Amino acid sequence: xxxxxxxxxxxxxxxxxxxxxxxxxxxxxxxxxxxxxxxxxxxxxxxxxxxxxxxxxxxxxxxxxxxxxxxxxxxxxxxxxxxxxxxxxxxxxxxxxxxxxxxxxxxxxxxxxxxxxxxxxxxxxxxxxxxxxxxxxxxxxxxxxxxxxxxxxxxxxxxxxxxxxxxxxxxxxxxxxxxxxxxxxxxxxxxxxxxxxxxxxxxxxxxxxxxxxxxxxxxxxxxxxxxxxxxxxxxxxxxxxxxxxxxxxxxxxxxxxxxxxxxxxxxxxxxxxxxxxxxxxxxxxxxxxxxxx
Numbered sequence: 001x002x003x004x005x006x007x008x009x010x011x012x013x014x015x016x017x018x019x020x021x022x023x024x025x026x027x028x029x030x031x032x033x034x035x036x037x038x039x040x041x042x043x044x045x046x047x048x049x050x051x052x053x054x055x056x057x058x059x060x061x062x063x064x065x066x067x068x069x070x071x072x073x074x075x076x077x078x079x080x081x082x083x084x085x086x087x088x089x090x091x092x093x094x095x096x097x098x099x100x101x102x103x104x105x106x107x108x109x110x111x112x113x114x115x116x117x118x119x120x121x122x123x124x125x126x127x128x129x130x131x132x133x134x135x136x137x138x139x140x141x142x143x144x145x146x147x148x149x150x151x152x153x154x155x156x157x158x159x160x161x162x163x164x165x166x167x168x169x170x171x172x173x174x175x176x177x178x179x180x181x182x183x184x185x186x187x188x189x190x191x192x193x194x195x196x197x198x199x200x201x202x203x204x205x206x207x208x209x210x211x212x213x214x215x216x217x218x219x220x221x222x223x224x225x226x227x228x229x230x231x232x233x234x235x236x237x238x239x240x241x242x243x244x245x246x247x248x249x250x251x252x253x254x255x256x257x258x259x260x261x262x263x264x265x266x267x268x269x270x271x272x273x274x275x276x277x278x279x280x281x282x283x284x285x286x287x288x289x290x291x292x293x
Contacts (some may be wrong), residue, residue: 003226003252011151012144012264015272020060022275026282027061033278034063035119035270036085039097040078040104041071046097053095056267062274063090071101078104079112086114092281093119093274116280119273122168130173133180137273142174144265145206145227146181152254154204154225157182162202164188164195164215164242170208170229178204195219207242217247226255229262 023033035057039050050066057064067085069078078096085091094117100106110118115125121139129136149156161183165171171187179185188198196219199205207215208229220226230242241258249255256262 003249003255006148006152006227006254006256006261008144008148008256008261008264011148012268014151015147015265015268016056016060019268019271019275022279023061025284026275026278029282031278031282032061032063032090033092033275034065034090035093035095035274036065036067036088036091037095037097038067038069038078038082038085040069040073041101043099043101046099050097053267053270056271057274060271062271065091073104075104075108078109082109082112086112086117089281091117092277093117093270095120095270117277119270119277121173121273127173130176130180137277138177138269139169139173140269140273141170141208141229141262141266142177144269145174145229145262146177147269148227148256148262148265149204149225152225154254156204158184159203160184160186160201161204161206162186162188162199163206163208164199165206165208165210165229167208174206174208178206209242211242212240213244214242215248216244217251220248220251222251223253224251226252227262228256228258231258231263 026033037050037053039046054064054066085094094113096109098106110122111124113123115123118126118137121137126136130138161178163171163175166187166189175185175187186198188195192198199215199219200221202221202224204225205220206227210230212232226243226248228241228243232240234240239259
């Protein structure tokens with residue numbers, strides 16, 4: 001068996017094409033979907049991520065405004081700025097780029113974002129709706145993974161899904177989305193006693209820990225669908241995932257590569273959440289509400 005490569009770039013391109021049509025419809029009605037990105041300090045990686053998000057917005061006709069705040073910005077100043085964006089009718093989505101410089105508290109900042117503009121899906125109200133299986137803005141990376149599985153016609157209902165990683169950004173919401181879609185879900189983490197025993201049970205295996213080659217071929221169930229979320233920079237400059245690609249490919253039925261797998265879908269889902277926020281404002285999105293149940 002040789003795994004089929006899942007082309008995240010192609011899947012994302014399909015979503016962006018559909019979103020471009022929805023943006024065009026909004027613009028015809030005088031509404032330009034607007035994303036406000038707030039970046040504090042001068043972290044080089046964050047600057048790259050923000051630039052990529054801006055390019056993606058502009059490519060489908062959205063408006064993206066980057067607000068670069070000084071490293072010395074205080075907690076009160078940042079929250080006040082976010083609240084001004086909440087009140088700006090031209091802004092449909094707000095994203096505060098993480099990580100924030102110390103001593104800024106990300107939780108207080110996230111909670112300052114209006115839930116209806118929280119296109120990252122991290123506000124407690126949106127998290128609570130995800131747990132309840134209600135329509136909400138869901139975190140972009142796990143939501144993108146669900147769209148990948150949907151595109152690849154991977155059966156989820158009744159399947160055993162194993163998620164390696166328990167972060168609030170990917171692992172926990174990923175587990176909840178799979179559970180809401182009817183999977184039996186196992187979540188593994190640093191305290192899991194026998195990781196390989198757990199991962200070998202997964203018909204769907206999602207790995208999101210941020211360390212290269214955590215999962216190797218001997219840890220994968222033959223025929224499993226493997227989703228590699230990790231993006232790690234190796235000493236020689238190459239990018240690698242959390243999965244040892246070469247040893248897993250002969251066993252899996254399908255696998256996402258790094259790069260070109262999950263990453264493009266994360267940005268596509270950010271665009272989708274922002275467009276849906278704009279559609280809500282003009283009352284044309286009731287049939288497009290996001291729900292996993």
